[in-house]
Amino acid sequence: MTKYIYLKTLFLLFSSVYFVTAQPVVWTSVQPGVWKAAVGKPEAYNLLTASGTRPNASALVKLGQTPFPLPQTGITARVVDGKTYLRFPLNRTEQLYGFGLNFQTVHQRGRILNLHVDHFRGSDNGRTHSPTPFYISSNGYGVFINSARYLTVYAGTAVRKDSSDPPVSQDRNTDKSWDSSPYSDAVEILVPAAGVELYVFGGPKPLDVVRRYNLFNGGGCLPPRWGLGFQQRVKTLYTSDQVEAEAEQFEQKGFPLDVIGLEPGWQSKSYPCTFEWDKTRYPDPKGFLQTMLSKGIRANLWLNPYVAPSASIFKAIQPFTASHTVWTGQIPDFTQPQAQQIFFGQLAKDGVNLGVSGYKIDEVDGYDSWLWPDVATFPSGHAAEQMRQTYGLLLQRYSTDMYRKQNKRTFGLIRASNGGGSSFPYVIYNDYYKHEDFITALINSSFAGVLWTPEVRSSDTSEEWLRRIQTVVFSPLAMINAWDSGTKPWSFDDVSKAVQDMALLRMQMMPYWYSEFAKYHFEGTPPFRAMNLEEGFTSEVKSEVVVTSLEKNPYAEAVRKEIKDQYMAGEYLLVAPLFKGQKSRTVTLPTGNWYDFYTGELVGNGQQITASPGLDRIPVYVKDGGIIPMMPPRLHTPKAAEVVPIEVRYYGSKPGTYRLYDDDGETFAYEKGQYSFREIRITKQPNGQINGTISAPESGKPNSVGAVTFRQMTK
């Protein structure tokens, strides 16, 4: 025994002081096309335990089996001194996507990132609202690091002495082609823990990888139908009367409205919060909420989760909060059942039970100063770092559970998420506001397993206001979040009509949006996604080195010109926003014919075109054979049992199909099979006319589809 201990001590000493040879990683198939490996001693608390989601096994079976998608021998791991070092191979041509909700870059190869939940601060460095440790290779595989730690990622930047494919040494004195970023043949990742769980997802296409990742996390979220309508947020100190008056204005002016968001002032105190209604501003919360609901308008409540000393739950929750405070509010440890019960009990009592439709959960991302420090401790014993990486997940998880208990869907706003969060009905937002970067975030949300809203806040000009409205209409959440300035959709008079048209277009497209979200849920396909996930899309990335002065740019770094300002919206649409000051822009079309969304005209095929549609329109293009089911313009989303007529728009000339989704739109009955996909088929006849059909509704399933008409957009 003593000898054994001696040897073991010696071994530990040895292993901590000297090298540990990197070991190959052993993979186990856990779902079709999904493999898992354990390196060292993985921590019990990780992203998947925090999110608590379970794979959609049947959907994964449907996607089918694939061979292990990358060279196993190139994957190695070392555990030294309580840290895990991972290496994954890269070949010369592959590109990488993902590593979380980046705002300025799509192609991640060549970047160094510290994956860390934080408010995005203006340049992509891994610190973002969802630093999902998941990357997708253009070669058709994905890697997920299931760790709730801050990970450092070298995405094809680190060059090893022992590389079998090393870069050639250059002499910068004389060689004009000297490269400041020599070729690297690996992704290397530092996990600050003595072990970690890894997952690999198969393809063959990058979109299949994303689908598998989302399905493995339970599938993408399916919002209630009303969640896809319009949301307006109102001034923080509004009273219930003022809120009702604002809703009335929308009605009178003919602007759609499904959700009104109440800011901090709904509470008796905020920052820190009481989670209780302020009775001077809201004397009868239940009556107010029911009045609103009767007009087809739901209320979403702002909160941050930090408990004020004056909150009624303060005393009860105190034992289950962290060592530190945020803005003097106590920080619930949401891994503790007691904290969950107390906190969400209060939310149910003053919120869900009264008819509140959802929450806007603020300040769970960071800015560092507006969060607990990494030195904080939590009753669960989880490190502050682990809690930071998962706090957004925990809030999404348990608030969703609260709604599930009432068999009501929710659709809310959150400032932080992470790997494992695909299925939560939340959309990420933040305080940053660069329109171009908002679109790049929308693109990257499809790699990060999250939803993102390019919300409209204050705008300097009517042009900017309209341009932002246009993109938010083609996004997961059509929200105006201009509560502080009190800007309303009609505030800019000269574009008021155009804003109204766009808002109504959003409502008309509801059958399309809702079906696309159903595919996110049941098949894992992100409703808004990167062009790089689209077949036939090739973008030449121009990497230009412009050396003006070594005094100003000593390393002559190449500026990468990747396409990061256009995206796919659902199965058939390509959206190419215009930004403030732009009269026209270049759009890169994948191969195949593409048609103007508004006119049905052919615009190009696998080429770059210039779009200059004027101020009132956002460039949107439809794939050949594209089918867009629409309903009449209206101010509120149809209610659960309401039947609406459908106009099916058809573009181009290829035979088209579309699976139109239907369910009750409000409950979780779809999880028990109470839904249907009806198949629409359209073919173009030799005479140039179209022939459209839709499969019969399934008996016993919800059916909200009334008369169906077919409209040939391309003449």
Added chain:
Amino acid sequence: MTKYIYLKTLFLLFSSVYFVTAQPVVWTSVQPGVWKAAVGKPEAYNLLTASGTRPNASALVKLGQTPFPLPQTGITARVVDGKTYLRFPLNRTEQLYGFGLNFQTVHQRGRILNLHVDHFRGSDNGRTHSPTPFYISSNGYGVFINSARYLTVYAGTAVRKDSSDPPVSQDRNTDKSWDSSPYSDAVEILVPAAGVELYVFGGPKPLDVVRRYNLFNGGGCLPPRWGLGFQQRVKTLYTSDQVEAEAEQFEQKGFPLDVIGLEPGWQSKSYPCTFEWDKTRYPDPKGFLQTMLSKGIRANLWLNPYVAPSASIFKAIQPFTASHTVWTGQIPDFTQPQAQQIFFGQLAKDGVNLGVSGYKIDEVDGYDSWLWPDVATFPSGHAAEQMRQTYGLLLQRYSTDMYRKQNKRTFGLIRASNGGGSSFPYVIYNDYYKHEDFITALINSSFAGVLWTPEVRSSDTSEEWLRRIQTVVFSPLAMINAWDSGTKPWSFDDVSKAVQDMALLRMQMMPYWYSEFAKYHFEGTPPFRAMNLEEGFTSEVKSEVVVTSLEKNPYAEAVRKEIKDQYMAGEYLLVAPLFKGQKSRTVTLPTGNWYDFYTGELVGNGQQITASPGLDRIPVYVKDGGIIPMMPPRLHTPKAAEVVPIEVRYYGSKPGTYRLYDDDGETFAYEKGQYSFREIRITKQPNGQINGTISAPESGKPNSVGAVTFRQMTK
């Protein structure tokens, strides 16, 4: 035995899962006014072992004993899961300085920093060229964390539930004074290691704290006299003939020059480097260097330490290099004696032995992409993180040793340093170039135990060129680093004369600069330092919250208006630079009378004044009783045995004293007592005339002081 193991396992399990109560820290006096504590199991490799410096014990004795300078009970430490959590108390009024070479902030209280060797990237977040884990309190004490890890610092931001002086909870709904940064009563620090060494330095004044810190690290560096002259760096592919021609131009045009810097092209290959002369450009390195030396000009050679495959030392050093490469160059593990011998053996052979005066050591700071990744391993077994935090220290240490062996002082340039590096004869530089921030860095260098040069590179206008020349003249290293553009001091014709005057002023002030550096070495007083270290300086920090829109600035963070654009240069001078576009500026004078450096006129006392000296002058002010010893203008620093006349300028009316330092200016003989401080005394007589004396030279000591004259500047 078995039972013991069981209990121990249980304990380990317990301690890693549940809280570990913070323990008070036990302090041991290690020098007068310096205390040390060990928390947990400190790592063997730390900043002080890397730097290898030893305290100047006799100077510390001279500074005297102080009581332990902050409340011991408020200092606590915890070690959990391989991490150390430190807490130091703060009271309501104290301000904090330090935490490394920050570029944009002087007051550090309220900031969150990750101390990490890196290129400064444009905003202070702890990632900088010398992230010295040392802070100084306005209450007169300092704390040094002797760790070579990346430390996370919450400098009075973290608010604990159990605080005995917690902030009051506010309701943001209605309270206009709501503060986004509630009061915090502690500095909290996360050290990612299972233990750490701590040091506390006593005051009573903040300047005493700084002195003790520097003396504890061996005292500040004493450059050779020539190191304080002018340095020009020349185009990378220059030949020895071209370098000689450029030196000749300086001579002819009457611009001072002591050092010429050769950029990468002196080597046969660079990026990665061979450390060998390129024989086509430098056919006779020794002859070239001797020719230059005979003209009073020294050569400084650029290098980065990454070894090219074609270097003659490549094969020998390869076993002692890291797992990864930088620009395909191998990375020596400078903690390994073999790597030291091979590398510095080559530098001695092709450098020091031939007459090279020093090095400019590039790319040891980071940018992340231009360094090894944190997943790299080193033959010593030190973590990549530890090597990154100390690499600049190691290069300074062993290159200094190389010069010491030849009994020659050096004065070089480095891109990274850290705690423990005060004594190394290196000045930090970087690629960033905002003039204002360069001055803030100069201020903060005095808290970080390093030297910093606001070097002059390319300038857009002659005004900018002159303004930058003016500040570099009042800095540790008067260098023009415009090698790529080839800009010369006289390149901007319209300010050429003013540039020449400033450069000659630098030379005239040599007796002052050299004495001030001697005080840095022997007494620990930084020659260029923050106003906050000056008695009688009080700056009201205006913290203004301007809330325009919660959509644009949701947390209404206060903008702190601290004074960060003026500094002390030596014992008596206050320098207040003007920047491009400025015609005048505000200067905050400490209490006491202050006089214009150029005219001797009284300008104010403890007040804010407006300086508008025109383009040719940089505002400089002299303390009452100030004494500035000067020599005649000249183009090269006096040689070792050369005797020069001294003109002693005197300002104001208070009795003044000055200790004029002297030694051979080139060797380490001063370490063996071969130096003297001669005392100058000046009093103003009742008749308004001055009476000046200088103590006699010490016999057997070097004496370069010729005729001494006294000049009354204030009439």
